[in-house]
Amino acid sequence: MSRDPFYTYHPIINIIFFTVVITTTVFLLNPIILVLSYSAAFVYSVRLKGRKALKFNLLYMLPLMVFAAAINVLFVHEGATILGYFSNGNPITLESLVYGLFSALMIGSVIIWFSCYNEVISSDKVIYLFGRIxxxxxxxxxxxxxxxxxxxxxxxxxxxxxxxxxxxxxxxxxxxxxxxxxxxxxxxxxxxxxxxxxxxxxxxxRGYGLKGRTSFSIFRFDARDRALAVSLGALMAVFSYGLGIGRFYFRIYPTVKWTELTKTSIPFYISIAVIFFLPIILGIMEDIKWKHLKSAV
Known part of the structure; x- marks a missing residue:
């Protein structure tokens, strides 16, 4: 794998990022957040693995997501808004359709994020993060x-x-x-x-696991990591505040209800969008930097 810029950051930054994006995707069934998460995961996986990821996302993940959405509509009939009926008399509800679509989007996003995780979090990073604990x-x-x-x-x-x-x-x-x-x-x-x-x-x-054993590590938390950690912390603080005041509220059952998107909500969505697309932004910045350096030679 070519060394993606985000890969080169400290393992603590890497693990915090993936914990935030995966946790947010799983527990917030908000349509805008799910679309942002899936879009970022899709683009980042292609950036990391190229055509291999594109093939996986389109040929395997997309049919799986369609299947997951269809299963929910076929077997879940809760909801107050009836769109029609199956031949056996079971209702087709708007709420079950929406929940199926969003659940499929969540499943696809999480699986793709984990595929990116496996590319970025190498075995030496895992040992560094949890080896002593x-x-x-x-x-x-x-x-x-x-x-x-x-x-x-x-x-x-x-x-x-x-x-x-x-x-x-x-x-x-x-x-x-x-x-x-x-x-x-x-x-x-x-x-x-x-x-x-x-x-x-x-x-x-080599004495692995013995008490008092020291270990060599190539990872150092430098100024670049501190700058990204502060930026990530600020974005998470803005997002958490928006979450606390209910800007991301979305309910499906018994009827679809959500907090309307207003001008005051935009900064909170921008904060989580930047978090999701952070590795891609870093990659684009690195590409621009290298092109500038090459043109200067």
Missing amino acids: LPKTSLIFSMVLRLVPMYKAQIGVISNAQKGIGRDFHTGNLFQRARNGLKILSIMLTWALENGVETSDSMKA
């Missing part, structure tokens, strides 16, 4: 984060090796392909078990 748990969690890409790469190596001797799962009849596939799986499981034992012995030899 929960050494064993943080180690296990950091190992889990790298299991899928590591195993995917290793099974590719094993498959290529077996292919070189004519034993991959694309060679021979159906029975031979199945046998070759099981052989590759057996080799993969053996390697995984050996790798687990080696990792355990390595960490034990």
